[in-house]
Amino acid sequence: AQKITQTQPGMFVQEKEAVTLDCTYDTSDQSYGLFWYKQPSSGEMIFLIYQGSYDEQNATEGRYSLNFQKARKSANLVISASQLGDSAMYFCARPGAGSYQLTFGKGTKLSVIP
Amino acid sequence: EAGVVQSPRYKIIEKKQPVAFWCNPISGHNTLYWYRQNLGQGPELLIRYENEEAVDDSQLPKDRFSAERLKGVDSTLKIQPAELGDSAVYLCASSGRTGYNSPLHFGNGTRLTVT
Numbered sequence: 001a002q003k004i005t006q007t008q009p010g011m012f013v014q015e016k017e018a019v020t021l022d023c024t025y026d027t028s029d030q031s032y033g034l035f036w037y038k039q040p041s042s043g044e045m046i047f048l049i050y051q052g053s054y055d056e057q058n059a060t061e062g063r064y065s066l067n068f069q070k071a072r073k074s075a076n077l078v079i080s081a082s083q084l085g086d087s088a089m090y091f092c093a094r095p096g097a098g099s100y101q102l103t104f105g106k107g108t109k110l111s112v113i114p
Numbered sequence: 115e116a117g118v119v120q121s122p123r124y125k126i127i128e129k130k131q132p133v134a135f136w137c138n139p140i141s142g143h144n145t146l147y148w149y150r151q152n153l154g155q156g157p158e159l160l161i162r163y164e165n166e167e168a169v170d171d172s173q174l175p176k177d178r179f180s181a182e183r184l185k186g187v188d189s190t191l192k193i194q195p196a197e198l199g200d201s202a203v204y205l206c207a208s209s210g211r212t213g214y215n216s217p218l219h220f221g222n223g224t225r226l227t228v229t
Contacts, residue, residue: 004156031214032214033214033215035217035218037220042222043203043222043223043225044117044220044221044222044223045157045205045207045218045220046220047217047218047219050215050217052215091156091157093156095214100145100162100170100213100214100216101159101162101170102157102159102218103156104155104156104157104158105156106154106155106156107154107155107156
């Protein structure tokens with residue numbers, strides 16, 4: 001089974017600054033894209049952004065962008081102009097080989113400082 | 115559109131007792147998932163439904179867990195009997211289409227505490 005690694009258990013960022021959250025995967029199968037989800041303290045997992053593995057340009061959704069580097073097996077989330085409401089857990093997730101099951105990383109807790 | 119609705123929000127039970135969780139997916143979403151999220155971890159899949167058929171239940175502990183999705187809409191996840199290690203957040207998710215690039219839409223989850 002593939003493993004998704006998020007090496008930053010916790011991150012702090014100043015309000016209005018940009019922050020990068022890291023995510024790597026360990027499988028050699030490059031067929032699948034990668035998702036990022038946000039989980040506020042309320043518990044709901046909120047879909048943020050997705051990029052397919054064959055997309056040529058990095059995905060962007062508002063203040064979120066995904067820096068996908070297949071050679072490094074990484075897909076980092078960049079949040080620009082951080083807001084207080086961005087404080088939450090962030091999870092990256094990827095489908096497994098031949099399965100729709102999403103494998104999630106352990107998450108990164110982002111705290112935005114006013 | 116209304117999101118995925120789960121109930122109850124919280125549940126505290128003693129070990130060996132039964133418990134059930136309910137999920138109403140987004141209208142029109144044929145694919146439904148149950149995930150379990152242990153403290154400090156990402157969610158892990160328990161079971162996936164396509165309409166009323168369970169198409170992936172390989173990680174469901176079938177000795178004590180059961181699930182159903184009658185009529186391909188609402189779903190219920192049951193644990194009987196509950197063990198201390200079942201304490202976790204149980205998340206339901208739905209998707210409007212099948213595919214590796216289909217985002218899952220999650221509910222708020224049910225936080226289960228087994229004492």
